[in-house]
Amino acid sequence: MTTLLELRGVTKTFGGIQAVKDMSFRVEERELSGLIGPNGAGKTTIFNLITGVYDVTNGDIFYDRKNINALKTYEIVSLGIARTFQNLRLFAKSSVLENVMTAAQRHHRYGFPEALSHLGRWKAKERETRDESMALLERVGLADRANQAAGTLPYGLQRRLEIARAVSLRPKLLLLDEPAAGMNADEVARLNELIVKFHKDFKLTILLIEHHMDVIMNICPHIVCMNFGAKIAEGSPEEIRSHPEVLKAYLGEEEE
Amino acid sequence: MDEYVTGIVTLLAVNCIAALGVSLFTGFTGIFTLGHAGYMAIGAYTSAILTVQYDIHWLPAILAGGTLAMIIAYLIGLPTLKLVGDYYTIASLGLGEAIRLVIENWNSVTRGARGYPGIDGYTTLPIAFAFLIVMAIGMFYLVNSNFGRAFKACRDDYVAASLLGFNTARYRVFSLAISGFYCGVSGALLAGFMSFIQPVMFDMAKSTELVSVVVFGGLGSMSGCLIGTTILTLVTELFRPISQYRMLIYGMVLVLVMVLRPEGIMGTNELNRAFFRKLLPRGRAAGEEAQ
Numbered sequence: 447m448t449t450l451l452e453l454r455g456v457t458k459t460f461g462g463i464q465a466v467k468d469m470s471f472r473v474e475e476r477e478l479s480g481l482i483g484p485n486g487a488g489k490t491t492i493f494n495l496i497t498g499v500y501d502v503t504n505g506d507i508f509y510d511r512k513n514i515n516a517l518k519t520y521e522i523v524s525l526g527i528a529r530t531f532q533n534l535r536l537f538a539k540s541s542v543l544e545n546v547m548t549a550a551q552r553h554h555r556y557g558f559p560e561a562l563s564h565l566g567r568w569k570a571k572e573r574e575t576r577d578e579s580m581a582l583l584e585r586v587g588l589a590d591r592a593n594q595a596a597g598t599l600p601y602g603l604q605r606r607l608e609i610a611r612a613v614s615l616r617p618k619l620l621l622l623d624e625p626a627a628g629m630n631a632d633e634v635a636r637l638n639e640l641i642v643k644f645h646k647d648f649k650l651t652i653l654l655i656e657h658h659m660d661v662i663m664n665i666c667p668h669i670v671c672m673n674f675g676a677k678i679a680e681g682s683p684e685e686i687r688s689h690p691e692v693l694k695a696y697l698g699e700e701e702e
Numbered sequence: 703m704d705e706y707v708t709g710i711v712t713l714l715a716v717n718c719i720a721a722l723g724v725s726l727f728t729g730f731t732g733i734f735t736l737g738h739a740g741y742m743a744i745g746a747y748t749s750a751i752l753t754v755q756y757d758i759h760w761l762p763a764i765l766a767g768g769t770l771a772m773i774i775a776y777l778i779g780l781p782t783l784k785l786v787g788d789y790y791t792i793a794s795l796g797l798g799e800a801i802r803l804v805i806e807n808w809n810s811v812t813r814g815a816r817g818y819p820g821i822d823g824y825t826t827l828p829i830a831f832a833f834l835i836v837m838a839i840g841m842f843y844l845v846n847s848n849f850g851r852a853f854k855a856c857r858d859d860y861v862a863a864s865l866l867g868f869n870t871a872r873y874r875v876f877s878l879a880i881s882g883f884y885c886g887v888s889g890a891l892l893a894g895f896m897s898f899i900q901p902v903m904f905d906m907a908k909s910t911e912l913v914s915v916v917v918f919g920g921l922g923s924m925s926g927c928l929i930g931t932t933i934l935t936l937v938t939e940l941f942r943p944i945s946q947y948r949m950l951i952y953g954m955v956l957v958l959v960m961v962l963r964p965e966g967i968m969g970t971n972e973l974n975r976a977f978f979r980k981l982l983p984r985g986r987a988a989g990e991e992a993q
Contacts, residue, residue, distance in 0.1 A: 497865060523867035535862035537855060539970060548851040549866045561847035562840045568847065575848075615867060 449511075450475040450619055450651050451496070456505035458491055458675075465491045467676040468505070473619070473668075478645050478652045480666035482659060482686075484695070488675040489655045490532055493621050497529055498522045509619070524552075528617035530608045532624045532655070538597030542588055542607055545596050546579035550614040554578070579614060586610045586640065602633045606640065613644055620644075622654045626661050634658075638665050663687065671695075708827050709895075714935045715830035716891045718928050721919070722841045723884025724912045725927035729920070730845055731877040732857030733783070734791040737798025738885050738912045741771040743805055743904035745886030746893040747812055750821045753894075760824035764833075764890040771886025772879045774801075779875035786860055786870075790878075798909050806901040817900030818893075825894035833891060837884060842924055842972075844880075853877055854922070885912075918959055920966030925973040930966070 451473040458466040466488045473479050481489050494500040496507055498519040507514050514522055537545050554575045560566040583589045586606040591599065596607060605625055612620060625641065626634045642665055645652050656662040662669060663683040671679040671686055673695040679686055686692055724738050745767035752763040782793045805812045812818060844850055855863035856870045856877075864870050893899045911934075919930025937955055941948035959967060971977045 499861065499865075518869070519861075519864040520867050520869045523865060529865060531862070535859050535865075537858040537862070539858065540854065544851065548855050551848045551851060552867050554848075556848065558849065561849045562844050564843045564847070572847070611866070 448475050449473070450477075450509065451653070452508040453492070453496075454506045454508065456492075456495060456507060457503050458488075458495055458500060459503045465675050466495065467674070469672070469675070469677055470505075471670045471677060471680060473651060473653055475618075475651055476649060477668055478642070478666050479654065480662035480669040481653060481655045481672065482657070482662055482669060483672040485657065487672045489672065490623055491675075492672075493529055493623055493655065496522075496621065497527060523615065523617075526616075526618035527621065528612040528615040528619070529621035530605075530612050530623055530625060532627060534604050534608055536596040536604055536608060536611070539595055541593050542583065542596050542599065543576070543579055543592040545607060546582055546611050546614050547575050549611045550579045550582075551575045553616060582610045582614050583607075585644075602629050602637075605629070605637070609640070609644070613648060613650075616648075617650065619651045619653065622652060624655050624657055626656065626658065634661055641665065710935070710939050712825060712827045712830045712895055713892075714932060715827075715834040716825065716888055716895060717915075717935055718834050718931045719837055719891065720885045720888035720912055721915050721927040721931040722838060722924065723881035723888070725916045725919070725921075725924055726841060726845070726853070726884070727877050727881035728913060728916050729922045729924075729927065730850065730853045730857060731874055732921075733874060733878075734788070735794045735881075735913060736791060736906070736909050737794035737796075737801070738881070739904040739906070739908035740798035740801035741775055741882045741885035742889030742892065742908070743801055743901065744771040744774055745889030746899050746904070747805055747818065747889075748886070749890035750818045750893045750899055751811065753822055753824070754818070754820055760822065760894060764887055764894070767890035767893075768883045768886035771889070772883035775882025776875060776879040779878040783874040783878060784871045790874075794909075795906075798904075798906065802901050802904055805904075812901075815901060817898055819898045821893050821897045821899070823894060823897050825891045830891055830895070833887065837887065838924070838928070841884075845924060849873075849876075857922075914956060917966055918956060920968035920970060922970035923966065923968040923972055926966055926968030926971070929968060929973075933967075 449472045453469050453471055456466055456469045457464065469492065481492065483489050491500065495502050498517055502515050509525060509527065514525065537548065554571040556567040556571045560568045580589060580592065583592055586609065588603060588607055588610065596604065599607060609622065609625060622641065626637055629637060638661065641652065644650060654662060654666060667682060669681065669683060669686045670677060671692050678691040678695055679689040720742055724735065728734055748767035748770045749763040752758040752766055753760055778797055782790045806815045852868050852873050855866060855868060856873050860870045915930040915934050916927045918934060919928070920926030934952065937952055938948060941951050
């Protein structure tokens with residue numbers, strides 16, 4: 447297996463606060479990894495650093511053996527990294543279909559003159575974009591709501607839509623930020639099913655942030671646990687489950 | 703049609719072209735502008751000088767006016783639109799005035815504040831409408847394409863847009879350049895319609911008017927900006943006989959829309975099949991809309 451993503455001594459400070467401290471870990475290609483930690487541990491900051499939303503203060507981030515520290519967000523995306531957000535960033539007023547098409551269109555390009563005149567490749571490329579988007583919506587169970595405004599979907603479905611939108615970028619590495627947040631047990635189970643299925647069908651490498659340990663334990667063979675911006679443990683679910691630091695920092699005094 | 707009506711309708715077409723440009727930039731890309739009259743001024747003076755001074759045919763002169771406005775909009779956009787937020791809006795406030803002042807003081811070329819007389823009246827009703835139709839179709843097509851989706855993504859959430867791989871700064875500059883072109887052409891047509899132009903025609907009030915018709919019609923609706931322009935142009939003209947009250951009525955119409963329909967007359971709807979279907983009995987499922 448080759449390493450797809452590697453963080454080497456990554457530090458991020460905001461003023462005097464160290465949000466991420468000397469963080470190092472690797473994500474192997476085609477792996478489904480989990481990143482866990484209590485609230486405020488710096489998990490989302492890690493995603494923001496990887497995707498270039500924030501600049502790294504110190505350390506290096508490698509993707510596919512390339513240093514991506516200095517790249518802009520859109521350049522990082524074009525290398526094959528896609529992500530979702532903890533607090534959903536859909537285009538709420540646009541339709542469900544349009545949300546996915548906005549992402550999917552990068553693989554069905556046509557030029558400005560064609561956009562202005564609706565001639566040339568416009569028709570074919572628009573149809574390809576639409577068909578591909580519909581196929582993805584079909585898979586996440588949103589096809590019958592394709593023309594509804596995205597903001598009017600129930601919360602759980604909005605999360606599915608965001609995953610579909612990210613996958614339509616055809617990424618190699620998919621970063622999922624608490625996809626199960628605010629869902630009930632049944633929804634979580636179905637979401638996990640979807641993630642595992644996408645992981646297999648689209649040959650994705652997935653890094654998943656989760657706040658609930660039980661979610662991640664079931665589907666991720668490789669887990670990184672962090673607290674107060676630093677890595678405290680890394681390994682298989684069994685190792686994490688019994689790691690004294692994890693128990694102390696993450697689970698507090700309670701039993702597993 | 704008598705001359706007066708022809709004049710109003712021609713002017714309406716000219717205003718609509720500028721409104722389309724501002725609608726793309728403000729309504730679809732989400733950046734407020736208070737200086738687009740400056741681009742109209744560039745178009746107007748370019749076309750006027752080319753036709754009067756250099757005896758160039760009006761068609762290339764109009765296109766040159768649009769192109770120069772586009773180039774200048776692009777150059778202004780490069781530094782100001784890299785930043786996210788209201789920087790462009792603030793800059794546009796000064797830029798619109800700066801363009802006007804340059805024209806006002808560049809006596810040797812623009813004849814300064816006294817204005818530029820003797821422009822051939824090339825903007826007839828058919829010509830103005832031909833321009834409007836071609837440019838409106840282009841604009842409607844553009845917002846219904848990959849570019850349209852990209853602009854809207856930048857407007858709705860620029861972080862999400864950049865995480866979908868869009869270079870949002872580039873799209874903002876691009877949108878400004880296109881809207882500069884539309885305003886430039888509109889200005890060039892205005893010059894040919896009035897036969898006389900002066901810098902004061904392109905002041906802050908004109909810029910504000912351009913944004914207000916777009917907000918009035920609905921941010922994010924091309925048909926809305928055309929309807930808004932039509933209503934506001936007609937309001938100002940219909941009440942010309944009671945001219946001392948007409949700005950009062952103009953203001954009242956604006957306030958009424960703000961109170962009754964804060965999202966503008968059309969909101970983000972377009973006058974298309976989906977819109978009319980929505981107006982029909984409610985029995986129809988919402989899922990049927992849009993093509």
